Amino acid sequence: MKHVPDATADRTFTEDGTTDRDSVDSLLSELDEYAVEQALRIAESGVDAEISYLTIGPDDARDALRKALAMGGDSAIHVSDEDIVGSDAFGTSLVLARAIERHGFDLVLCGMASTDGTMGVVPAILAERLGVPAVTHLEDLAIENGTATGRREGDGATARIQGALPAVVSVTDRSGDARYPSFKGIMAAKKKPLETLDLADLGLDAAQVGPAGARSAVDAATRRPARTKGEIVTDDGTGGAGLATFLTTKKFI
Amino acid sequence: MAEILVLVDHTDGAVRKPTLELLTLARRLGEPSAVFLGPGVDAATEALGRYGAHRVYVVDAPEVDEYLVTPAVDALTQIAERTGPAAILLPSGPDGKEIAARVALRLDSGLITDAVDIQAGADGPVTEQSAFAATYQVTAHVTQGVPVITVKPNAVAPEPAPVTPAVEKQDIDFGPAAAAVRVLSRTPRERGDRPELTEADLVVSGGRGVNGAENFALIERIADLLGAAVGASRAAVDAGWYPHSHQVGQTGTQVSPQLYLAAGISGAIQHRAGMQTSKTIVAVNKDPDAPIFELADHGVVGDLFEVLPQLADEIERRRS
Numbered sequence: 001m002k003h004v005p006d007a008t009a010d011r012t013f014t015e016d017g018t019t020d021r022d023s024v025d026s027l028l029s030e031l032d033e034y035a036v037e038q039a040l041r042i043a044e045s046g047v048d049a050e051i052s053y054l055t056i057g058p059d060d061a062r063d064a065l066r067k068a069l070a071m072g073g074d075s076a077i078h079v080s081d082e083d084i085v086g087s088d089a090f091g092t093s094l095v096l097a098r099a100i101e102r103h104g105f106d107l108v109l110c111g112m113a114s115t116d117g118t119m120g121v122v123p124a125i126l127a128e129r130l131g132v133p134a135v136t137h138l139e140d141l142a143i144e145n146g147t148a149t150g151r152r153e154g155d156g157a158t159a160r161i162q163g164a165l166p167a168v169v170s171v172t173d174r175s176g177d178a179r180y181p182s183f184k185g186i187m188a189a190k191k192k193p194l195e196t197l198d199l200a201d202l203g204l205d206a207a208q209v210g211p212a213g214a215r216s217a218v219d220a221a222t223r224r225p226a227r228t229k230g231e232i233v234t235d236d237g238t239g240g241a242g243l244a245t246f247l248t249t250k251k252f253i
Numbered sequence: 254m255a256e257i258l259v260l261v262d263h264t265d266g267a268v269r270k271p272t273l274e275l276l277t278l279a280r281r282l283g284e285p286s287a288v289f290l291g292p293g294v295d296a297a298t299e300a301l302g303r304y305g306a307h308r309v310y311v312v313d314a315p316e317v318d319e320y321l322v323t324p325a326v327d328a329l330t331q332i333a334e335r336t337g338p339a340a341i342l343l344p345s346g347p348d349g350k351e352i353a354a355r356v357a358l359r360l361d362s363g364l365i366t367d368a369v370d371i372q373a374g375a376d377g378p379v380t381e382q383s384a385f386a387a388t389y390q391v392t393a394h395v396t397q398g399v400p401v402i403t404v405k406p407n408a409v410a411p412e413p414a415p416v417t418p419a420v421e422k423q424d425i426d427f428g429p430a431a432a433a434v435r436v437l438s439r440t441p442r443e444r445g446d447r448p449e450l451t452e453a454d455l456v457v458s459g460g461r462g463v464n465g466a467e468n469f470a471l472i473e474r475i476a477d478l479l480g481a482a483v484g485a486s487r488a489a490v491d492a493g494w495y496p497h498s499h500q501v502g503q504t505g506t507q508v509s510p511q512l513y514l515a516a517g518i519s520g521a522i523q524h525r526a527g528m529q530t531s532k533t534i535v536a537v538n539k540d541p542d543a544p545i546f547e548l549a550d551h552g553v554v555g556d557l558f559e560v561l562p563q564l565a566d567e568i569e570r571r572r573s
Contacts, residue, residue: 008522011385031504090358112504116385119366120347121354124322128355133433134322137347149437152321153498155346156264157441161321163434173504174497215363215397219379224390227534232546235555240563243535244571246551250533252455252479252512253568
């Protein structure tokens, strides 16, 4: 899971081109809640499952883990290290892969993308690093007979796809509404084990992650000029005709 | 001249417009070569040549259709290792992005996704991206290996530059991972008579205010009069009024057309993230405080069931 700046707030970049995490509140990426939901549904389907959540981030990223634990699940791992700040998708996936290998897994469930970076490539890179199938971008998910199967809305087609476990699976916001934590769940979450790891615990060093390990660089991040406020008219019975006139002047008609 | 690899997005040889845009952008960086995977290259070669592909590398192996993404990763990686390109360009859909990411990892290269423009720079391609629901414009470059870049549709208008391509068959050594994810069935998205949402120059979208599947006929009427694609907000899609493949927004399709007409859409942040870079935005909504009006070049505060029929009649009258 990822702890991200609230997408409904006014998000900004810092001087060095990384996300400014101090200016707005952060929360569990909405798209990751769908992955939590799918994990809980698998466990509830009668499969003998243990659910662990994993996040990378500063101290307050634990809030994302607590939110997920309040929805359900068993334990959580928080990877925190100053040197990870500014990692690209390759650095991030390297840290995730090491933490996942250390813990062991049958299934890695991810959201389709984070709501801040929106690249949506970490699940695929993670699968490549772990050497397991990537069953990604699923609108529904079934785990049966050691396989993950689901419907994927791809570039030009919709496909039903299937891969054998262990696998990395990512689910979209169409996969099923995420539940709200109950009061009981919130109280129970406080007692669930939460392990904190740093880079050394994962056998990684600073050169492999953060800006040092990044393979691309931001040259500039500039705020787009606000759109010039257009003409807003209240319909007095000629609104449609006025709109047609506007479209004509813009040569759309 | 430096070779630029462009992964072709096609259905049985019918090349989709974003590929022509990639070829157009590739010419700014060097000499484009198309990488064509699957059957149908004969049908595609003319179109690829018309937009400047000097070479077409073909991999017509059953693996490409039978398995997801990884055969394409094997093919593109091995062709890149053989040809030593100056950049690799792919379309920014779910498939294109995953192929790009895995190719970049294998080539020890950097990756930039969702570029909306590319220029040649002193140290390789310089990309432009939109960030934070398109409130920011970010320029970036790859610092390691062959730059792998995915580009959003409508980043550039396709410009012909006809050449006769050399078609070269490529044999690929598919690794064990190629067969990791099987495609059990594949249904190509229906093309219909309207332009595809991702490719359309004009988009007419309906939201919660359309208030019913049957009322989308009104949205479709305007779309057909303008030659536009039909879009829908997440609320309209979740209500089952229009198919998910038409959803415009952060988790649906992100569009950047010349004209975006939003009817009965309030403009939640997730929707704005998917259409905010449209060149001209017009909105019709009953609520004068709807956030969509902050983006609109022309907005009508009113009932879409009165405004849109009048607009349709007026378009027909002005055309006759």
